[in-house]
């Protein structure tokens with residue numbers, strides 16, 4: 001794949017759409033198909049160029065085939081190539097089976113200019129926390145050894161870091177030490193891009209940029225000891241990746257107040 005803009009690559013990240021079979025399905029009071037639709041409309045109205053879309057998991061909230069159909073039909077409005085990794089609320093095998101014929105690319109390895117993107121699966125069946133299996137790390141190793149000169153972005157649902165939010169940190173990537181120690185051996189890895197935490201996160205540790213992005217549905221309150229929702233609006237992110245290996249990125253959100261979650265709930 002070649003960037004249409006020359007040297008730099010632009011990517012749109014969408015994450016944690018949490019769609020249902022029922023288009024009126026709600027997650028803590030928010031109709032997730034409506035908030036996703038509003039995000040898509042805002043992206044269209046922004047008119048920003050992007051070479052492809054990366055989706056970092058939790059596409060579904062109910063594991064249903066209809067939720068994946070809904071996602072594929074909605075994201076097609078953006079008329080762009082779409083790649084994804086599954087999240088803990090997804091049925092990964094179902095996604096890989098369905099998405100190919102629905103126009104969502106199931107390739108887990110993408111090369112664009114002098115960058116490669118590797119989409120890893122961190123879902124653990126029926127559990128909220130994440131774990132990246134040895135086979136996934138071996139796949140990453142193969143990509144890195146085969147293309148050692150390419151700058152690399154790893155896309156994985158669970159952020160391999162704690163976010164200082166006690167309840168959310170119990171469902172982090174549980175083998176994050178193994179994962180971080182593995183990726184630290186490859187200086188060509190520039191970033192790990194994630195979903196799951198439903199909040200903006202951007203931190204550099206050992207020369208690797210760790211990025212997480214707001215959900216297109218509900219937002220979690222940063223640094224909260226117990227489960228709590230944030231008033232901020234649903235969001236999305238653009239990343240610009242330069243031929244020199246630099247990353248520029250910006251998060252956008254819908255204005256607060258348009259999609260109001262039910263703050264009385266104590267869990268998710």
Ligand SMILES: [Fe+2]
Nearest residue numbers: 016058196198
């Ligand atoms: Fe999520």
